[in-house]
Amino acid sequence: MSRDLTRAAARLVDGTVARLEARGAIDRRRFLAQGTASLAALLAGGALAACDSQGPASAQRLLRFAERRNEGVERWLMRHTAMDHARASAVNAGGHFPSYHVAKIAPTWDATARGPWSLEIAGLVQRPQRFTLDQLVHLPQTQQRVNHYCVEGWNAVATFWGVRMREIARLAGPLPQAQYVDFESFDHDPQSNVDFHECWDLESALHPQTLVVYAKDGEYLNAAYGAPARVHSPVKLGYKNAKYLTRIVFRAERNGGYWSDMGYEWYGGT
């Protein structure tokens, strides 16, 4: 019985190949070549899956190309009129708002060693500025209850107090060639010995919901949440929102960033 089945199956396969050959759809050599090719593709797929962030060079090129194209689409979609609204039913995360820093412990500004903290506006601007915290608080104030979107997939709602980046740019007067804004921080990664920073496109930095924030949920920022001041905007993923600000630099060319250099998307927009 089983021999009968085997013979029948063999007859069937032979018949199929013969029929395909007769139609000229396929010949045995091509059939073999195609089979080998698909097997190779499968194995390549397996190798791809096996390797980590790096991947084969060709895949890296493809992914980088896609990232650049996506950035074009994202910048085209970006509107200063598209606003984030925290849902009325959403609860402020408060103490459940996660806090990250690249230093081992939450960074604090060492005023005895580095002098009093101030925020410097520098680079391609007509009127470089320097704001103490007190001066920042006395600039036109904006309060907004918005989402914070993390690259990991979570979101959290908080109420922020701060100054619109737009207002700060108005005071500093960026030159026409300024197209990027680099947010520099004193959060220091001891392992790679770099200070945290992330560079943004000018449009996102000037979105009306992009603030230099000094208070959250009714209190001045504490060390965990980026004191004395941080940038916050719902239009960028969390990792682009630099905390522990020192300098905001207007630039003609784009700069990388702590997470962007690590392999996360440079644009990181929502």
Next chain:
Amino acid sequence: MSSRPRHHWVVRVTHWTAAVAITLMAASGMRIFNAYPSFHRRGETFCCYPFEGTPIPAWLTFGGWLAGARHWHFAMMWLLVAAGVTYVVFDFLHGEWRDLVPRRGDGKRALEMIRFYLFLRRDHPRQGKHNALQKLAYFSLPVLTALVVLSGLAIWKPVSLGWLTSLFGGYVWARYWHFVGMVVVALLALGHVFMIFAVDPYAIPSMITGAYDERLSPESRNARPFYHLLPKWARPAPHEPAPNATPATEDA
């Protein structure tokens, strides 16, 4: 010649492109999900997912780490959208949609198929290009995939495309529907692959070369899963025909 063209080359190319893109997107999507394998907004709880906080097994995921998986996800989405749009436009212009769009009586015919598979009915129901269950699956797959893509756009751009995010009930729910939609698409696709191997393996070459021999169709083989896989002419003769028995009608 009994082999006839069954799938236009546009259908074949978009089928395999979508198969690769959906596989990579689902696997990289699950790697992204594992960075926060929950749905609750921070400081809240979520009603409708029993596995909050449980990551998906790493062997099901693709991309290696969060950033790598995101790059794959956002590259493959264009491949998927290109294949999907091409397929739908072609189906519409070329008339293929008539074989797929549900009609009156398809529910009843699908029930008959299930009865046949459960041996509650002896003969394979008559069908056109596809049986009623296939029609249901092949029609709903592109529709569901489109919903998964739209909910994906909603969580990719919750501010730029905020109106879309709102349509899905906000960011948290858009993320949830994106996930649930992926699970349904994955189950349908796995069911499709299973049934192809178990009922109609002859359909595999037809999705590559385009040609299909109607004598090998499940309808003419009267095939159930793993049952009557060989065509009648290749089947071994009944071992010991009982004398005086009524002629076997099963294969008639």
